[in-house]
Amino acid sequence: MISMKIDSWKSQLRKGAAELAVLSLLDREACSGIGLLDQLTPYHHVGLSDGTLYPLLKRLERDGRIKGEWELREGGGRPIKSYSITDEGRSVACAMRAAWHDFKTDISDIVETET
Amino acid sequence: MTSDARIDQYTRDLSRSLKGLPKGEREDIVAEIAAHLEYRDGEGKLDIALADLGSAAHCAQSYRDALLVEIAVMDQGPIITLGTLAKLATRRVTALLGLLLASFSTIIAIALAFSAVAELFDPQTVGLWVSPDNPLDFYFGKAGPNTNSEEILGRWYVPVASICAVGFYLISQKIGLFCLKLMLDRTRPLE
Numbered sequence: 467m468i469s470m471k472i473d474s475w476k477s478q479l480r481k482g483a484a485e486l487a488v489l490s491l492l493d494r495e496a497c498s499g500i501g502l503l504d505q506l507t508p509y510h511h512v513g514l515s516d517g518t519l520y521p522l523l524k525r526l527e528r529d530g531r532i533k534g535e536w537e538l539r540e541g542g543g544r545p546i547k548s549y550s551i552t553d554e555g556r557s558v559a560c561a562m563r564a565a566w567h568d569f570k571t572d573i574s575d576i577v578e579t580e581t
Numbered sequence: 582m583t584s585d586a587r588i589d590q591y592t593r594d595l596s597r598s599l600k601g602l603p604k605g606e607r608e609d610i611v612a613e614i615a616a617h618l619e620y621r622d623g624e625g626k627l628d629i630a631l632a633d634l635g636s637a638a639h640c641a642q643s644y645r646d647a648l649l650v651e652i653a654v655m656d657q658g659p660i661i662t663l664g665t666l667a668k669l670a671t672r673r674v675t676a677l678l679g680l681l682l683a684s685f686s687t688i689i690a691i692a693l694a695f696s697a698v699a700e701l702f703d704p705q706t707v708g709l710w711v712s713p714d715n716p717l718d719f720y721f722g723k724a725g726p727n728t729n730s731e732e733i734l735g736r737w738y739v740p741v742a743s744i745c746a747v748g749f750y751l752i753s754q755k756i757g758l759f760c761l762k763l764m765l766d767r768t769r770p771l772e
Contacts, residue, residue, distance in 0.1 A: 499617060500617060500621075516633035516634050517635050520613060520643075524606075524648070525647060539620075543616075544616040545612070547613050547616065
């Protein structure tokens with residue numbers, strides 16, 4: 467029961483954090499979904515997997531925060547979609563990072579203060 | 582079954598499950614997932630990739646619900662709002678409630694608009710009828726043959742009914758969009 471509640475709580479935490487993670491990675495360099503997944507592999511607490519990243523990318527693209535372009539792959543095969551951050555996405559990411567920093571500072575202060 | 586056949590099968594199922602989305606969106610999603618699976622297959626990780634994506638129906642639902650809601654919220658049109666609520670009503674209580682309330686309000690709006698037009702052609706029997714015994718016993722529309730009620734608006738019926746029709750229409754829209762916006766965050770990925 468507690469485990470289910472924690473899972474649900476984690477899911478809520480991840481919703482906002484995953485968007486910030488993706489925008490931050492794309493702010494460094496344009497990347498495909500595969501590339502993003504590979505970069506995120508060590509960060510399993512972010513909770514992004516093959517099944518959750520692509521719908522998130524689609525939403526960010528629809529919101530105008532990132533832009534996707536189809537590119538041919540070296541060595542043939544199906545074209546792959548590469549994403550880059552837009553000016554709007556960069557502004558959003560910057561504001562999200564500031565908010566995240568303030569949030570993290572406050573929560574750390576509250577949670578980690580010894581009683 | 583070869584890897585290519587498995588990828589083709591998955592993408593066909595995905596395309597079928599994405600029915601209802603605009604064609605361009607559907608093709609874009611399917612092409613991206615196909616490229617993803619092909620890439621993972623090249624790494625020898627097709628089984629893991631398919632397991633991570635889940636069934637084609639599950640994968641499609643992650644896209645479909647969020648996109649349908651987002652499209653409807655952006656469009657803000659009455660037909661697409663009610664249509665989207667109807668599509669999601671079997672799976673989401675918010676959509677079901679929104680659909681019922683918005684439909685009810687829309688039906689009242691349409692009935693009032695019709696009665697306003699009818700008043701122009703049949704002013705003797707169409708109006709706002711109120712019981713002399715109980716002012717709360719009233720209704721808009723055509724009086725029945727045995728009613729004791731009295732019509733109280735007269736020539737004002739048309740503008741009053743028209744304004745009420747517009748009001749109910751706007752309420753219907755507000756309810757529909759409110760429910761869609763409530764669902765917007767919940768339909769986003771990472772549930």
